[in-house]
Amino acid sequence: MEVKERRLKKPLRENPYLTFTQWQFPEDPEYRIIGKVVPPKDTDRITGKAPFSRDIKLPGMLYAKWLTSPYAHARVKKVDVSDVKSMPGVYDVLVCGDPDLQVEGSPEGLGVCEEYPWGQCNVKRPDIAFILPCEAVYEGQPVAVAVAAETPEKVDEALKMVKIEWEELPFVIDRDEALKPDAPIAQLFRGQDVNVVDPVAADLHSYVPWVAPGSDKCERGDVGKGLKEADRVIEFEIKVGTNCWGGGGVEPYASVAWIHNSYLDIWFRVQVPWMVPESAAGAPRGITLPIAASLAGVPLDKIHVHIPYTGAGFGGMNWVGNGALPTLLAVVLSKRTGRPVMVLADWSSFSGITEEEEGHYKFKVGFKNDGTVTAVEIWSNASRGHAGLAIPGCEKLFGITTIKNCRCESTVPYINKAPAACYKHGTTETIVLNEVFSQVAAALGKDPMEVALKNDGYFGHPMHPDMDEVKTKQGFPLRDSLKEVIEAGKKAMDWDNKWHPPGAKKLPNGKYHGLGFAWADEWRAGPWLPFASDNPYHAVLYFLEDGTATIKGMRTLIGVHEKTTYCQIVAEEAGLRYEDVELDHEFNEARLMFPAASGGLTWNSVILKELGMKAKRKLLEVASVHFNKRPEELDIKDSIIFERENPENKVTVRDIVSRYKAKFAGGVWATGETVLKGTEMPPTPREVHHWGRQAAFVEVEVDPDTGKVDVKKFVIVNDVGRVINPGSVAGQQYGGVYMGLGRAHTEEIIYDPLTGVKLNDSLTWYHVPTITDIPRLDAIAVETGLGYSAYGNMGVGEDPNCVARAVLRSAVYNAIGKWIDEDPITPFRVLKALGKG
Amino acid sequence: MRTIRKFEFLNARTIDEAVNTLAAYKGKAWPFAGGTDILRMMRFQPLPENLYPEVLINLKTISPSLEYIKEEDGILSIGALTKLVDIANNALVGERYSALANAANKVASPQIRNMATISGNICQLTHCLYFSKPDNRFHCLRKGGSECPAQLGDNRYCSIFGDVNGCVAVNTSDIAPALIALNARIKTNKRMVNAGEFWDVRVPGSTILDEDEIVVEIQVPRPPPDAKSVFMKFSIRSSIDFPIVNGAALIGDGVARIALNAVAPKPYRATKAEEVLKGKTIDETAAEEAAIAAVSEASPLSFNKWKISVAKAIVKRMVLNTKSR
Amino acid sequence: MNIPGEKKTDDIGVESKNLAKPPQIIGLTVNGRQHIFKVGVDIQPNTTLRDLLKERLGLYSPKEMCQGDGSCGSCTVMLDGKPVLSCLTLAVDCDGKSVETVEGIAEAGHPLIDAFRNNYAYQCGYCTSGFIVAAKALLDRNPNPTDEEIVKALSGNICRCGAYAAIISAVREAAERLKGG
């Protein structure tokens, strides 16, 4: 099937700050609603009417906060809360070690075996964990005491009166240092005598089959042989991902819990509001509810979940500390006080949560003179983020290249910094991937795109002819995504005219000019697509008497216009008007679709398409009685049911639904197993291929006196398979690029080397780009239809950030002729590389 | 969000009332202008308990109002409570005192410029990362402590011109260098102070003001007709950010005054650079020489050598900018 | 209110008529409606304008991305027509002033609301009220802004989702609509 390519770009005009794109789309006759700019649904977000977690108010509600550790590593020796308990307005004081804070049975989710220290237990007693620990393993960690009182102000005053005797402990925040033999033990509660994360416990094998059980290594082919075959071998090191503030601080966390009449009601800021069953291994686990249920002493199905509007999450909200801790604490406090309790969390507890896979990487790369990479060997001490992500940095290198021989090995240390988590996942993998090709291209003096194309593939296989065969078999178009995105981007950047050797172009304004290119595959739900026979995700459609329909299911609205796109798909497939479809995202009886943003629409479009189709079938079946025709003889368009042969014979959906009410009781249910794009199901989830490609092109000017990197022009090209909603695609492209660029060269948490304390976790000194700091950006969407989904679509939530994050490195190299071996590329580091800092 | 710590709020109707009340509370009352610096401090509470104000005295209720801009007899007078936005947008200031208008225009963000006053800006506390870490996490010299944690810590934004009494925190006011370059005077209820002598390194303050002294007016002599004044700021982002290095210069008509800020505990007058420029026509070489001279006395800490390069670039560019008319 | 170490004017020995006095009553207009608050009863000296709008008047729109640090703009409201940070404004300092929030802007049917929707100028929406207030203040003062003026007026607001480019388009569209375009 041929899907035509649509360029989603039409620059309006330029100004010194940016050009922005007015989105204009050629209409696709195939669809009425899909691919069109429709008015977005959740407009409460604009009018100030949208309640976020902190806006929730219940009668008699108490407020609570926890204490944060002033030390990078310390143990609580003695807590004296006698003055606090008697303060007016104080209802409860919880001290670490209290049995009410103890979780038994399933503490795995609390991060014992992973790098998550939020809930702590000893390796010797992994069956018991405490959610408010007595040992703080980083500065800002919730620790020791939590207080519930009438007002937030009273809580603040009460926490000030807590007297704690600390035992300050030696700490280590540098990953290299942590692995040295004489390093202090960073996290005593684990009961280990080294700082190394135990790969057996992390159980990487269960997630990525090609990692041997109990190993911290993954390997393909024979690296020794590959290095021998090489014409040249280069070695280099980088420190990446370090010290960005993953969440970047949008909506501060708050959770409300209320135990009443043996029910537990929860309002929270979380990404996966429910438990994902074991079968979806590797999918972000919604661990909050099972633990909450056990703490509250109520059965799981007696929890009512409420999901207020959610300020940008970008991932990372799922894990205990980030998403669950405020909620779990609220549950405990509600149980103890008998009142609804809102737990308010300040940024200091979260600002240290970096990007997953941050760390030090050492590379050895062998390649032929034509750019073919024959072997890659990587060692890293990077964080794993969470156990699901296997060997840091290797996933893309293994997954989307032809490289026959590679080995990634990691030794992951525990350190005294907040854990790493994914925020627009994939940045570090993308950096690792691009570092290999950029360095090879630089060593050979070749165009980096030539090297990328040479090595583009899938699990060691070349794109042609191997993948062509698979594509044909599975019913996909024979298109080459990387070629297409490169072509589009090169042209938009005017690359050929601007390209020059590293350090070779000084501009009249005294700055160095640089160009950069980076690429990656598309990100989507990958192995968690609804192949599993026990696919846990589904949605329900209810028809209402007024002729409208409501999609029901649970899902956190994290701000990717999911209400809008979901309604577009259902309206499209069911033949309804877009205005007539709504989404109720707080429906506790259906775990709507895939919860995470990564590939959210990729998966959910599958469920929604089926839902729309089933809804249409249902309507036609019921209408067939009315028309006295067979369903096949009828059709629906714009919420009107008509006879195909004689469209004048028609009736509104509203009439049918109100007249035959009973027939629609119970709604229509869909799980999405039937409408995958492609004719043949891949035999295993692992063979869901990543054929979509993304590319970023950047033009920079580097000031050699101030070290400032000015991004002059940025071109982002995303193969999204098919655009469901242009406004939402554009939003992800722009937003991802700005975030990636911010992390690449302005955003950095600074740690005091002597205390391990974060020095700048405020939005004043942690530099999230403002509207004046964004570059001219051309965003181009390519639609190859190469995604495993309902419409050949693929995710675009994360790649723009990933490639933007990676691309600046090579552009700065091209400008100044020197690699910067540590990011972010702040003026400080540029001047250091130039010998001036 | 943390609650702002408790205080008593008093409206002053006259300068006398304000000053009397300050005196009565013996250091426990602070003047309150736009509130942007003071309230942030009262929320995040970087100070030890003994140093917080218990009373804030609102100067905005003083009448006649201290919010005005006028020029008389070759002197620009700006009332202490004039908002930065009004200075930035004032045509007269923009034309004849452009360094000051540009500096005001570069402070923080539009919202803060709508709230913040010129006196508040020049009296702001230091924003050293160690000093400002909430809950008095670092009990440093500026809080009556015994050591400066930045000396051995991450001092990438700290002073490149050494310490004052051991402190290497920098003064981050954008207005300060403009006032020094323009040879302004600061009028208080007690005295008239040259801008160059207004700043100090105190516990916790950054000016020479007594506890019962308030700024009432800023006076700027009109620069000679052929002199040009410029302001330049280096920061990571182009909005919201405090300066990492900033500077102002007034050059021409036989005058050369250059001031830098955020490079030392007090605003730094680059007298060496001024000397280099005396009697020289401004060109690339002169500007480069001035820039080298401006940082000739710099001595970097462990993490901030890069700021010397930035400071040098700022001086050179400012000097060259005064040439192009 | 009882402040530790507070000195009563009697103890100080200065004539109290020469001293500054605490405000008693604060009257302000919020989105066109008038409100009166008693200091020490309804509000305290340390009550911010943001607290007042949220806790007293039940408005959701002033947010707290930076938690009162002054560095995000998500709490922006208009005070006497100018955008200010409600997290760093004291309620006791607002006597006689008029406040406008997004709720009021939306209620009045300002074209910015539609323009933000048409242009997909928001994602999670957490920053949006701050941006709309800043944009409204700009358009009130300058109905025909250039791109540079739009960018400058919005430079005190952070959007982590990165809706910036779309926000500029929205403000332009609203400006055109106000001109009758």
Ligand SMILES: Cc1cc2nc3c(=O)[nH]c(=O)nc-3n(C[C@H](O)[C@H](O)[C@H](O)COP(=O)(O)OP(=O)(O)OC[C@H]3O[C@@H](n4cnc5c(N)ncnc54)[C@H](O)[C@@H]3O)c2cc1C
């Ligand atoms: C996010 C953020 C970014 C910032 N970025 C910058 C920047 O880039 N450049 C910059 O220069 N500043 C910056 N600032 C600081 C800002 O400029 C100051 O907060 C502001 O100028 C202070 O003015 P104010 O009127 O609000 O002062 P207030 O907060 O009212 O007072 C500040 C101090 O001055 C004292 N004071 C005020 N008026 C008088 C007077 N008349 N006499 C004696 N003492 C007085 C007060 O007691 C207090 O100690 C930033 C602040 C924030 C929050």
Ligand code: FES
């Ligand atoms: S909350 Fe961020 S500026 Fe007010």
Ligand code: FES
């Ligand atoms: S839309 Fe999410 S922060 Fe702006």
